[in-house]
Amino acid sequence: MLARPQFRPLPRSFFDRDPRRVARDLLGTILVGRDARSLLAGRIVETEAYLGLNDPAAHAAAGRTARNLVLWGPPGRAYVYFIYGNHYCLNVSCLPEGKAGCVLIRALEPVAGLERMARNRGLDLSALRSPAQLRLLTSGPGRLCEAFAITRPRDNDTDVTDRDSHLLVAPNVSDDLPRPRILATPRIGITKAAAEKLRYIIKDNPFVSGPRS
DNA sequence: TTATAGATTGCCT
DNA sequence: GGCAATCTATAAT
16 A cells, blocks of 8 residues: 555544634644645635524525535535636535534645646746745635645535545644734625624735735 | 526736 | 626526
C-alpha cells in the first residue's frame, strides 16, 4: 500500500455547534484535498455562517430540497452547490442531524500544492511568483473550489471529519498561538439579512476575498 | 412549461 | 465601476 500523508481531522463534535461558533473557529484551520497524484492544502482565512430555516439568506430557508439535503444531515459534511452557471461553493454542515446550519468557506491562504492549484485555475505557473496573482488562486468561494477541483455531485456529502476522505479539515497546531485576530463583518453577495455580521475574517490577511482597499 | 434570481468571477470601458 | 457568462433551483403560469 502506498504511503501517503495522514491527517487527524477535526472531530465531528467541532461541527455539532452553532454555525457562528464553527465559522469563527474554522479560521486558521487547514482544508486538505487530495487525489492519487497530489496533495492540496490551504489555511482558512474567511468564512460565513448560515443559520438554517430562520436565516432568509440561507439555502435551508426554503426547507428541505433535493439540492440542500446534506444540510439536514449529520454535522461535518461538505455541502457543495453550483451558482451563477459558473461556480461551485463549498460549505460544511453544522448542528445535529435534523438542523440545517452551515459554514461557507470563502477564502484560503495556499499552503501546499500551489502548482496544481494554478493549473486547476487555468493560471500560468509564473503567477506563483507574484503576490497579486497568488491571491487569484483561492481568494473567493468559487476560486478555491476551482483550485481544489471541488464539484457537485462528486464532492457533495463528503465527510470532512474522516481521515480517509479526499476532502477534510484539519486543525492547525502552529496557528493556536497567537490566536488569529478575528473580525466579524456583514456577509458578501447576499440581499436578504445582509446587515448581520456573520462573515468572519482573519484581520489583515492578504488572502481574504474582496477588494484590497 | 416558462421565467427569474442567484452565498461569483473576469473582462470590459 | 459596470456587466455578461452560464445553468440550476425554485417560483410562477
